[in-house]
Amino acid sequence: MPGLIRGVARTAVVAGTATAVSNRVTRRQQGRWAEQQSYEAPPAQPAHQAEPPAAPAASDMTSKIEQLKQLGELKSQGVLTEAEFEEQKRTILGS
Template identity: 90%
Template structure:
């Protein structure tokens, strides 16, 4: 059993060392390539300032107002009768 543990420990050390060396080589190569290409660190993004989200009620009301305006225009153009206009208006205001 001690021989098995020693073998597992040796394998873990070798694998860990190989990983560390591989990572170091990769970082060094990336640094060299970046230097050859004149790479510069991108500027830090500006601080994010989110606008407060529009409330669903406000968005919904804006949509309803737009629909009512369109209905009014259709009525003025003679496309809708007074009864049709009133029916559609009730439908929009109910939802």
């Protein structure tokens, strides 16, 4: 019986050590991956700072309509606020 208890205790020690090592390796890898992603990923920009569509060079009505459609899509997606939408719309129609 003492041999059986010794065997069970040894197995428990080995399993506990393996678990501890495995957890440490996992934490280390996650830290390295997070560090690597911070180097690779460009800094996120808030959605409200999206670039407005450029004003057309010529007074081409088709171009203005396309820009207004894009503005409408940005507003419906929540990228532009109502005030930003109105300001950009005036800019497009005024040019």
